[in-house]
Amino acid sequence: MPRVSQDQLDARRHEILAAARGCFARFGYEGATVRRLEDATGLSRGAIFHHFRDKDSLFLAVAEDDAVAMAQTVAADGLVQVMRDLLERAGSGDTAGWLGSQLEVSRRLRTDPAFAKRWAERSAAIAEATRERLARQREAGVLRDDVPLEVLTQFLELAYDGMVLHLATGRPPGELSRVLDLVEEAVRKR
Numbered sequence: 001m002p003r004v005s006q007d008q009l010d011a012r013r014h015e016i017l018a019a020a021r022g023c024f025a026r027f028g029y030e031g032a033t034v035r036r037l038e039d040a041t042g043l044s045r046g047a048i049f050h051h052f053r054d055k056d057s058l059f060l061a062v063a064e065d066d067a068v069a070m071a072q073t074v075a076a077d078g079l080v081q082v083m084r085d086l087l088e089r090a091g092s093g094d095t096a097g098w099l100g101s102q103l104e105v106s107r108r109l110r111t112d113p114a115f116a117k118r119w120a121e122r123s124a125a126i127a128e129a130t131r132e133r134l135a136r137q138r139e140a141g142v143l144r145d146d147v148p149l150e151v152l153t154q155f156l157e158l159a160y161d162g163m164v165l166h167l168a169t170g171r172p173p174g175e176l177s178r179v180l181d182l183v184e185e186a187v188r189k190r
Contacts, residue, residue: 013051016041020048021062025100029059029108060118063105067122074129078137079156080184083163087180090173099168130156134187144189152187159183 023032023040034045034055041048052058073082086099108115130153137143143152163176 009051012047016043016048016051016058017062017065020058021066021101024059024062024104029055029104032059056115059104059108060115062101063119064122066101067126071125071129074126074133078133079130079160080180080187083160083180083183084177086163086167087173087176090167099164102164103168127153127157142189143187156183156187 019041020032020037023036027033027036032055034048037048037055037058038045048058052061070082073085105119109119110116131149134143134149134152134156138145138149159180163180166176167173
């Protein structure tokens with residue numbers, strides 16, 4: 001039997017995550033049945049669950065994958081840039097799937113204590129990246145200093161959450177680019 005390289009395994013895992021993200025976004029966690037996941041990925045349940053222990057692990061992997069990418073962008077460019085990137089890609093299928101997955105994460109945080117416990121460390125990484133970025137910006141003299149960093153962090157998180165909800169519910173982007181300019185202006189030193 002031919003051996004499969006780690007690169008091939010990683011590529012397959014990435015393909016499964018991308019297809020599962022769309023399936024969870026479209027049908028929700030409960031509606032993303034194993035059959036639908038098979039259809040979305042084009043793989044058998046055995047092939048899917050070779051990479052992921054169960055559906056819950058697959059969903060968490062999708063959410064973790066998104067959280068890691070978001071934390072990297074926040075650390076490098078800030079949360080407002082995450083929002084700008086999201087707005088720029090708002091019409092693409094991948095972004096629509098990502099938005100739907102974010103709503104599903106929010107729902108599961110409210111309804112599934114075990115998931116909420118597992119998710120806490122992932123969301124903490126994003127919040128920490130935001131705080132660190134804001135601290136660096138303040139030290140550089142770019143960020144206003146009359147508001148505590150924790151308040152600025154919460155302000156940006158609320159703006160992000162509102163934008164995700166706005167876009168995920170299918171509302172048009174409208175003037176969100178200008179709204180983001182206003183958000184950015186609100187945290188900058190005057």
